[in-house]
Structure formats: C-alpha cells, structure tokens
Amino acid sequence: MTNAPASDWRPTATLGVLKLRARMLRDIRTFFAARGVLEVETPMLSQAATPDPALDSFSTTYTGPGAAQGDALYLHTSPEFPMKRLLAAGSGSIYQLCKVFRNGESGRLHNPEFTMLEWYRVDYDHHQLMDEVAALVSAVLVNRLKLGPVERLSYRDAFQLHAGLDPHVASHSEFLDAARAHDIKAPTSMRDPHDLGAWRDLLLTHIVEPHLGRGQLTFLYDFPASQASLARIHPGDPPLAARFELYVNGIELANGFHELGDSAEQRLRFERQLHVRETTGHRKVPLDERLLAALEAGLPDCAGVALGFDRLVMLVAGKASLQDALGFPLDRA
Amino acid sequence: MATYSTNEFKSGLKVMLDGDPAVIVENEFVKPGKGQAFSRVKIRNLKTNRVIERTFKSGDTIEAADVMDVEMQYLYNDGEFWHFMNPESYEQLAADKAVVGDNAKWMKEQDVCLLTLFNGVPIAVEPPNTVTLKIVETDPGLKGDTSGGGGKPATLETGAVVRVPLFVQNGETIKVNTRTGEYLSRA
Numbered sequence A: 001m002t003n004a005p006a007s008d009w010r011p012t013a014t015l016g017v018l019k020l021r022a023r024m025l026r027d028i029r030t031f032f033a034a035r036g037v038l039e040v041e042t043p044m045l046s047q048a049a050t051p052d053p054a055l056d057s058f059s060t061t062y063t064g065p066g067a068a069q070g071d072a073l074y075l076h077t078s079p080e081f082p083m084k085r086l087l088a089a090g091s092g093s094i095y096q097l098c099k100v101f102r103n104g105e106s107g108r109l110h111n112p113e114f115t116m117l118e119w120y121r122v123d124y125d126h127h128q129l130m131d132e133v134a135a136l137v138s139a140v141l142v143n144r145l146k147l148g149p150v151e152r153l154s155y156r157d158a159f160q161l162h163a164g165l166d167p168h169v170a171s172h173s174e175f176l177d178a179a180r181a182h183d184i185k186a187p188t189s190m191r192d193p194h195d196l197g198a199w200r201d202l203l204l205t206h207i208v209e210p211h212l213g214r215g216q217l218t219f220l221y222d223f224p225a226s227q228a229s230l231a232r233i234h235p236g237d238p239p240l241a242a243r244f245e246l247y248v249n250g251i252e253l254a255n256g257f258h259e260l261g262d263s264a265e266q267r268l269r270f271e272r273q274l275h276v277r278e279t280t281g282h283r284k285v286p287l288d289e290r291l292l293a294a295l296e297a298g299l300p301d302c303a304g305v306a307l308g309f310d311r312l313v314m315l316v317a318g319k320a321s322l323q324d325a326l327g328f329p330l331d332r333a
Numbered sequence B: 001m002a003t004y005s006t007n008e009f010k011s012g013l014k015v016m017l018d019g020d021p022a023v024i025v026e027n028e029f030v031k032p033g034k035g036q037a038f039s040r041v042k043i044r045n046l047k048t049n050r051v052i053e054r055t056f057k058s059g060d061t062i063e064a065a066d067v068m069d070v071e072m073q074y075l076y077n078d079g080e081f082w083h084f085m086n087p088e089s090y091e092q093l094a095a096d097k098a099v100v101g102d103n104a105k106w107m108k109e110q111d112v113c114l115l116t117l118f119n120g121v122p123i124a125v126e127p128p129n130t131v132t133l134k135i136v137e138t139d140p141g142l143k144g145d146t147s148g149g150g151g152k153p154a155t156l157e158t159g160a161v162v163r164v165p166l167f168v169q170n171g172e173t174i175k176v177n178t179r180t181g182e183y184l185s186r187a
Helices: A015-034 A080-088 A126-141 A155-162 A172-181 A196-211 A263-279 A289-298 A309-316 B097-106
Strands: A059-064 A067-075 A094-101 A113-122 A151-154 A217-224 A240-248 A251-258 A302-308 B003-005 B014-017 B020-030 B038-045 B051-057 B061-063 B067-077 B082-085 B092-095 B112-118 B121-126 B130-138 B152-156 B161-164 B173-177 B182-186
Touching (some): A015 A126, A080 A094, A080 A113, A126 A302, A151 A155, A196 B038, A196 B051, A251 A309, B014 B038, B082 B121, B152 B173, B161 B182
Antiparallel strands (some): A094 A113, B020 B038, B082 B092, B130 B173, B152 B161
16 A cells, blocks of 8 residues: 555544434444343454455454464454354353454445444344344434335345346356346356355346335345355245345345354355365355354354444444444555 | 456556457456456457457456557648658658548648557547647638627638637637637637
C-alpha cells in the first residue's frame, strides 16, 4: 500500500453518523438486556480458523512466553466457534458485538474489518429466530426508517420469482440461459458444468438480491443443502438447510442457522471444506478441535444469527456505501 | 502476456476484452456472506466507446492491453490523414477519420493533442480542453448590442460552428471549450 496523503486523516463518516452508530449500539444492548440475553466476549485471535473456502482468515504470529519460535494465530471471521463453546458450557442465550476480520473483502459493501452482532437463542429454531431478528431490526429502525410488513420467501420461490428457475434442480445450461436472459455475461471460468454452487451465487447476487427487501425486511430461507455451512440439514427431496438470510433494500444484512449440534457431521463438513481448500489452492488451516469437543459434549438446541452492524448503520443513515458508516475504512485505517 | 487478476481491477485499468482494448470504468466487489466472490465491472471499449458490463469470479485474470496515452503535436492534414509528432522524439504518427472523428473540427496546427495508442497505433485523439481559434464567418450583429444576450453562430477556421456573443466580430480569435463546444472568451 502506498503512503496515504496526510489530507486523509479525517473520518469518512460524518460525526452525525458516528453518533447514530453509538445510539444504535446502545439500543441493541437495551434490546437484549430486556430479553435476558447475556453479553459475552470471546477471543478475536484464535489457534484455529474456519475451513470455509469462501472465507479467508488473516493470520499473525504470537511470539513470547510459551511460544519462543512463534505460534500462528488467526483473526476470527465471526465469533461463532467460541460462542458455541460457551453455549455447550451452559451459558444460556448469549450475544456479542465485536470486530471481525475477513481477508480479500473490500468494496462498496465490504471492509476487511467490520462490526458484527452475533447472537444465539437456546430452544429456538431458525423460524423463531427470524421473528426475533425482525423485532431487533424494527426496534433499532423505529422512528428512523419506515418499512413495510416482514416478508418470508424460500430460496426456491425467490429464484423462481426473479430468475425464472428452480435453483435446486436447474441444470448448468438452465443457469446459463437465465443469466443470458438477464444480460449477465458469466465469467468464462464458470463453464465447468459441475460448479453449480458458483452459479447459484452468481444469479443470487446479480439477479435475485436486487429485488429482495424493497422497503421491507425480507427473509430468505431453506437454502440448498450444499450451502448449509453450520446449519442443520432437513432430509427430503431436495434436502434443505435450516438457514436464513435477511435482506433490506437489496442488501444482505444477516445470516442465521438452526445450529448443527452433531459433532461427527460437523467434522465431516469441515474435512470436506478442507479438501476443497486444498484442491482450489487455498491455504490449509487448523480445525477447531475445541469446538468439535464442545459439540461432542452437547450443544443445546439453538439457533444463531450474525448481523452486519455497519450495513445496518448505512441503511439507517440512508447511505449507499459502507465507508459512510465507518470512521476509518481500510484505505484510511 | 501480461495479465491482471481481479484484485488489481480498478477504474482506469486498460485491458483486452473480446479482442479489443478497453478501459475499466467501474469495479464492484460482490460477495454473498457465505459464497463465491465476484468482480462486477463496467468496461468501455476504446474503439467503439461502448460501455458494457462483465462479471469475473474472484481470482480470474484478464489480459492487459498495451495502451498508452501520449501528448503529440498536430502537424497537418493531407486530406486523408491527420499527422502528429512527438515533440521530444520527433516520431511521427498518422490517424485517419475513423480515429479522429468529430474532434477534427477542433484540430489546429501546432496544438498539442492527447493520442491513445494501442500497440503503437492511434485509436483515439483528444484535442486540448480549450482551443484558441479565429472566426472566419459571422453576421456583423446589431450595432450597440454589447450585452451578449442572444448570441449568433460563428464559423471558425477549423470548420467548427459555435455560438458567440453578438459583439464578437469576424476575424477575431476566441477561446472555446472543446468538451462542451461553448464559447469561453475573446482570446
């Protein structure tokens, strides 16, 4: 990175927006205090990293007492793993407001360091948690932004409505046709007919998302099993992941799961992800054995969700870019 | 062959697209929280000036275009070609009507223009933002009207026609903004 000119020292967000941020943080803490959800803090630096090939963890080295040669540490991409360890240790419902870090992500809606609100509700499934997400977002938006009634749309219905195909059964050529019909020139690297996951993401981001949450909260749910991540999978034809995402004005705000508690199944998914990392040239990372041990000991039945706080601020402030919601984005950090 | 990866994409980057040199106008990073990242770019074809949208998967590469902008002095027109000279190397280049296009009407000998070269061949010619040109034909205008209110057409030595204030007369030289085609002042 080049030396930034000194004229860049000011924050990109206005002081008014920074004050709004502070008030929204307070409102969120008030919301959870009233509901008896415990605020927790977990390490940002950990010995393990997520093996998810779609996420790239920053890494650093700890050198000092106990680590003379230097030990690798990873900045978390979300506080999910240690929060699940707290749940397994009997914490009950918990929430956390913290900075998370994702390498390789920078743009109008991305900054490699951002603020996440993540929470877990014991004895909730993902549908009950969607209700609470709507309640929280409404509580924060009240008197600030008027929105219409909450909408719930299955992943399949959203694709059928806006892209004209069934994402669970569509073939490679059908995805190609849908893209063409919407004037989307697909990358030549996506000619591989087996890469349907990337095709779903392409159509979702380019065609479907812009229609979601227009003046309202739209929950997208029942994702393809291949995109389950850490969510439970309900068997069926097709099998569906108990996962949801929240959209407002075409922007993804939150992602939630009815959490997978089966440690053997979780290990299998991690190992599959590690294999994908290896075959696609991503760095190998150590698995979180303590998370797997906690799941083995028993994760209470729970649902969890992560919400991008900066995007919520951006939305409330009526801004189009994340840098208007952050004091100092990457290029001024 | 030089290439750029999506992490190098930014506006102004010159790349090859479908066999033509092009410039990235806008680059948007798009990524679902749990999924594939894309670069969604708007690219202007430097030959046709058309802007099209294209999507790349993160990590994809694109061929770099051997395109550069050089300042060259316009020498003369031989009826078919406009001839330019690099004032430092004295190297000369010629551009035809398809390349010079509408900008021909602002081209005055000795003026320094910006030439876009692709593989050493001009594909675009930009005249200076402001040119000073002589009026060769305009109505004498109404005596006593110096307000410049309505204005009148004036033909310049290069053939361009611009609106000038009524008080500006035949034979005078004026400054014109070539981007807007507007009269700026008497020279």
